[in-house]
Amino acid sequence: MALEDFALETDRCSQCSYCKWIPFDQMKSWRFAKNCPSVSYNNFNSYSARGRYAVSRSLIKKQIPYTDTVRHIVFSCMTCGSCDVSCKICRYNLYPLEMVRELKFKLVEDGQDLDEHRAVIESLKKEQNTMMQPKAVRGKWAEDLDVPRLFSQKAEILFHAGCRLSYDTEIQSSAVAAVQILQKAGLDVGIMGEREICCGGRIYSMGYRDEFARFAGENIAAWEKAGVKTVVTSCADGYHAFKRLYPEFGSRVEVLHTVELLHRLIMAKKLEFHSEVPMTVTYHDPCHLGRQGEPYVPWNGVEKKIKNQIIVYEPERPRYNGAFGVYDPPREILERIPGVRFLEMERIREYSWCCGAGGGVREAYPEYSGWTAAERIAEAKATGAEALVSACPWCERNFMDAVGDDSMKVFDIIDLVKLAM
Amino acid sequence: MALPANVYKDLEDIVGSRNISGDPAVLDSYRYSLAHTAIHLGPFFDTFTPRGACVLLPGSTEEVRAIVELCNKHKIKFKASSTFWSAQGFPSEDDTIQLDMRRMDRILDIDKKNMFAVIEPGVIGATLQAEVMKVGLNTHIPGSGCSCSTLASATSYFGSGPSNLYGGWHYDNLLGLEWVMPTGEILRTGSLGQGCGWFCGEGPGPSMKGVARGFLGSKGSMGVYTKCAIKLFAWPGPECLPVEGTIPAYRTPLPDNFKAYTVAFPSWKAWADAAYAIWDAGIGYLAHRQFNMFGRDLKFAMVKILTDPTKTLSDLEELLADPEVQEITEQSKREFQIILVGMTKRDIEWQKKAFDEILERTGGWKVEAMDEPHIHDWVLLYMIRLGHKNLNLVFGGGYDGCFGLLGAADYGASNAEEAALFKKKWEKRGAIVDAGGDCMMGPIGGQGGGGTCLWENFTCFDSADRESTEGTFEFFDACTRFGLEKGWGVGMEKWNAVARGPDGKTTSKKKRDTIHLGSPQPSVFRYQHRVREAFNPNDLGDAYYETLDDT
């Protein structure tokens, strides 16, 4: 694809501004009615999907030059996909999330990327992680774990820790816990340890398509070599990359988020809770597990018209509007933990507000990224919960940084499962 | 032309550097494509409204006042918009300063006892409704849907929609208003001007509401409205709409005092008789001919798609071939949707009985397929929140309405079939969606009984396809000719064309004068001319405020 392939869409966007709001049907208050961090923070139309369609059109038609403002407009998008969900309430032939990704790809290809992102890419090329850390210490988190390393040993299930959990010492205990829980449930699980490399998901959402393809290729090859049948990860970014993006590159493994697997084990009574966790919690749906976590459906088709001017696709095109993301397993787990009182926020499931860590925003615009997280924390507090639980280390980290000395506690769901076992 | 640096600097000092932009990329996101949803204007393929001189995001009435004063000092045109959906919110002159009012988005007060809310421009129908429902009240949402600014439609445009019947059009609902007049002075209308609060839009003394609002709204051409009070009405439902179902097929199961019907009639006369009887009986909360916007032939198949999250437009042809869908489509040819809401149990029982009797007398029937629980509850949510209005543009991204026969129920009803047949013939040419000719939709009446109906015949096209847009434009020209021939007057396909031409810019004075002189009441525009001279001496708006010189 190229940005030019979205030219028709730029003319078909109806400028309705639905992309700025959660689905109207779901609005419960004035305070938590917005969906797009980018336009909520920057306010100008250009920071919404509607505006980015306009910017795309002007770029395609060469009516505007590249400026710092253009770069800011494009890279302020977290690619959280909330605009895509709201747009598709009414539209069946617009794909704003794909458009904005393509816009990022174009800027990167035209050398218009940000210095902050370039630094990540440079380090990634050398160290194979997005944390700007040495690759030699990637496996350190699992030092004490007695678990097969799949570059030399065999196991059916690969647990992929991901860059954040491999290096963020403050939160990586949840990776350790995940492996221990899976082992305890009798699963044949292994890790790549120090040989694990980045999934590429985060750089994809920054606009580095080619680098992403390279990492996808390398991971798929490593999995094939190790004979892996299932890849499990606790990172929503990684989950999305493996589940939705890798199949295009030939991946055929089953992809599960840790919460899906834990949920299965709980339902099959292979995992039981014995301890009380007396806590009132609320749950944040990570964008890449929720609305972007729908199953991959292969499609290679074309647009056609019926009834003169109704735009459809031949064969039917997958819709990806967040309807079938991973929403219930984490909720059902929380509800089963003894002592946990679970409360919902206003913006949940497919219309959840983003944590602020995505799309390269955390790296490039920390203040705005922190504001986005703080918005979510305010929403969590409004429920009366004492803890904000998520299922992605990037969300967890962004919330922890934004909480400051606030009273809200932040957890990965696996931490609570571990406490309850 | 970029603004002179000193003017830009002065504006920046007013709103702050984060709230001003002159970057072409930002400015291009404040232009409107006259091809995709002209809203009674085009379509004109590849035509955009002019690029603004800069965009400002004011945060207070004081800032707005300072901006307007500066514009007067330098004689620069300005235009404010709040939610930027329809063409009239975008400049039609070069070098206009655009004010995006979205930062002023507070609900300042909800006066439960006196049933009104005080709002800023950025408040939309959905947020206002969500908040007022918490205290047992509701707000009228115009047909453009709940994404639109409530203040914009109350002060600056039409404001008609499904809840006209019970909630009144938005021009009825406008109470106290804070208006930064085109000179920069601030006027507070109605009771507000006398320091008595927001509760009344008129008086004391001569009312300024008409001056402030103008004929069908001042459409961004006469200063900036910064706050207004809007009348609310009773909501005997839950504090928060309970929502079930999978996106986009959300639905709301409401208590027994809510009932949604789709009713159809054996003839257009029966349809109109039923509309009159509904007013006479004083029943109904919302009433609209709604889903017919997809077209007489497509509407039930579209309802099937929209209420099933696994379906897409690609399922349309298969659904249309289904005999059951065909049968329901046939029985609901001349239909409308109505929602009865009882304030008490007795009230709903009485309304249902009265409604049954109306159906019996007119020979109408309930379309049972629309009473399936998942469809019924979807209709309730659709009509109450009106959050799917962009379905106007579902087919190819382009829609506009034609004809729009506005008047008593039997005026539209007696001409509906002819208007539909006319459109059907044009559908066969291929430029517009082949939907069955009759795609007419609109409200069943205004407030207080005996109100008006509107018959906007939806015309859908592909806004990215030159042949489709040009063919649609040809069709609209033909509609205008046909409307004049039939004595219906110029239809809504040309409403905005009075102010803006095919190049996106102001229509020539000569043409405007011809149109205004030919209108039923030219004196309205002469009066507006006087108002403009008095209130907007530097003429810093555009021709959307319609005027006619005395000469």
Ligand SMILES: Cc1cc2nc3c(=O)[nH]c(=O)nc-3n(C[C@H](O)[C@H](O)[C@H](O)COP(=O)(O)OP(=O)(O)OC[C@H]3O[C@@H](n4cnc5c(N)ncnc54)[C@H](O)[C@@H]3O)c2cc1C
């Ligand atoms: C798809 C579609 C369907 C529609 N259907 C209907 C319908 O069924 N019934 C109906 O009544 N209307 C309808 N309209 C027109 C409608 O009234 C307005 O579009 C809508 O109510 C206002 O929303 P907006 O986003 O266009 O408002 P805006 O863009 O904010 O502006 C609407 C007008 O108000 C002016 N304005 C806005 N804010 C201010 C301010 N603070 N001070 C001064 N001027 C201001 C703007 O310049 C513009 O002229 C429809 C429009 C569209 C696009």
